[in-house]
Amino acid sequence: MDKKLQFSGLWAVILGGSSGFGFAAIEKLAKHGMNVAVLYREIAGAEKILKTKFTEIAEENGITILPHNINALDTVSRAAFIQQFADIAEKGSVKLLLHSIARGNLKPLTIENGTVEDEAYNELSIEDIQMTTYAMSNSLLDWTRDLLKAELFNADGRIIGLTSEGAHKYWEGYAAVSIAKASLESLAKYMAVEFAAYGLKTNVIQAGVTETASLKKIPGSDKLIKAGIKRNPLGRITKPEDVAGVIYLLCTDESFWINGAIIHVDGGEHCR
Template sequence: MVRDFEGQWGLILGGSSGLGYASALKLAQHGMNLIIFYRAPRRDEQKIESKFDKIRAQGVELYAFNKDATREDLLEDLKTLVKEKLNGKSINLLLHSISKGNLKPLLGDNRLKNSDFTQTLNSMALSLHFWTQALIENDLFEKSARILSFTSEGSQRPSAGYAAVSVAKAALEMLTKSMAVELAPLGLRANCIQAGVTDTVSLKMIPDYEGIKNHATNRNPYQKLTTPERVADVVYLLCKREAQWINGTVIKVDGGESLR
């Protein structure tokens, strides 16, 4: 296997499962060293570390921290960790794969409150902004570095119980487009990946999980769900030199699911 990213470094926010983990493994297979922040109960750390061993087995450096990357009050300490582990190197990729939102309806006893919207928006969209700013201010980005994040069809299509996440995903897409324009003088590229319905831990938390899976399978031209590995393939492609002119886009990775 060609190791396209030998010696490069990626910072992944949310890399212990799903799209983030699949992307980390794919990038490591091509030589990229990684710093990963994830959020999990302490009881799950050993199981997660065993998954990370598979990444380390690819012959790369990996530093993983069970710390909440969405908390702006922790940013200074987390940034210091990143600088220490980079040891003078620069970041070639910032991948935002944070799934921390409130799945509640707009009406009823358990309806969404303003605080639910605020938490979801901060975690799933604005955290990308404050991490990007922190890396820029500390001159930690390599020139032509990539800033990637994951959105969903929910940014345009409503679904019961998904309103707060829909708002956050729509904001994430517009934030990415603004970054693509305003950060271009620094040589940075920013893009979103819109994955099709993917059977992940995050999907299982959405109301009517089984119904969503069945509907997505039926409307997909290939009669299949999107997999984390297929999405990771596109993360890999967008990190390649040949993808340097792709900037400010929302790239659908769903096998055509959203067409129907």
């Protein structure tokens, strides 16, 4: 059997696929015949370039890519997307829901010796934490429920979230994201148990330090990259395609018994 047809007729719904892990996953899954509905937020100029890339990937691999420049965190937008998508995709055809949304506040918990105005702008607020946690964790539950209600999930569907080492140790300015990632790991555990009744397997990938647009926004990201190279037994940091390869593996028939796991994809970086 031609591996490019391995996922023929099946779909991936990728939340946050304009760059980084999400985009790399699209490239990888397309090579194996999986159609993709991708959601992202981009300005007009960047979206034009992105759509050209999607067209090239789709034509090269003989699959369909449906780009949607919408807010995946908005209830109305989510409902509209699922309604439109259900007119295109067959029931039971969504093999993968990949949550790759990188949207959060990168502020410290406190600003020493700052003015009131500085504190209001620069200190992490409870609202910042709530927004970040919904964006990078809890929204996965809403998407899962709505795709289930629309009967779009495959009987052997896969749900994958993305976490980081920053959920377990201190990174400068990373508090809100750390809280969100820790929440995601806990949520995925419960989803693994409670959505198993629908045949869904829920797992989380902990990627190593990866030079993405999201990483560069973190204060001191250059230090994280240097430390990652030094710590990694294989002598380099993680690449998006490294993670995309494991996302593909988690969609295969052979991985059907992996459920509720946090999978390190970092070349052994976490061992040091």
